Amino acid sequence: MLGRKNTIIEDAPRSNGEHEVVLSARDVTVAFGDKVVLDKLSLDIYRGEILGFVGASGAGKSVLLRTILGLNKKKAGAIKLFGIDVDKANELDRQRLDMRLGVLFQHGALFSALTVQENVQVPMREYLDLPKKLMDELALLKIELVGLPRDAAVKFPSELSGGMIKRAALARALALDPDIVFLDEPTSGLDPIGAADFDELVAKLRDTMGLTVYMVTHDLDSLFSVCDRIAVLGNKKVLVEGTVKDMLASEEPWVKSYFRGKRARQLDLAARN
């Protein structure tokens, strides 16, 4: 196996129909003016899996993520979360759905004027009505859960390393005990050891909390080491989806050059040495 430690997966399919679909996108079309970015895209995500979502720069990965989160409008198609069509959900249902989703945006997006603990409490304040003491304890629990020391709670983002910022942002994404977390390039900007540690944390959370993970990534190491399944975005839809093995066997030109190109071969060599 290529790259970093292969902590969890041995190409075990979690997608064979025995697993609950947590998120389904059907024939989703998104356009900005005349420019169609996603064209009848369909995708399912299963409970407890780590799905890696890849595609060329500008292919529409962020647009799809934003569309799933309700931040972009669709032109056509349907998105169901936990079996509920988001377009048909009333305000209360939508709020309940939102509480089941955690999001880590690409650059961590912590509020710079708030401490780590206060950042983690932002979703709690938005959705829950809890006494401050309880919120403080809950936030500390999340901070420890992501492997940060307790004293990180009172620090501001500017006082943290890149890896600590990602962990703090993950703690915030986990604030409401979501069923699914969306991670947008979580290891970008981290050194290989920091990135490997982060991947390991994600796998551990999946294993211990039964979390479902949707991970947009360019990081081949992450794809090889922690993703159960990979979906490749191209030509405005999901071009190929499957296990690492499927990716390595694919003759789709972009998939081939991505997974069997120079960088992949370098990783393979590094892993063998």
Ligand SMILES: Nc1ncnc2c1ncn2[C@@H]1O[C@H](COP(=O)(O)OP(=O)(O)OP(=O)(O)O)[C@@H](O)[C@H]1O
């Ligand atoms: N609000 C918008 N208005 C107009 N065009 C947009 C908007 N948002 C995204 N796009 C266009 O949609 C296309 C897909 O962008 P997107 O950011 O989803 O790519 P990506 O796959 O996430 O790329 P990267 O890997 O570089 O982050 C791009 O051509 C982008 O310019």
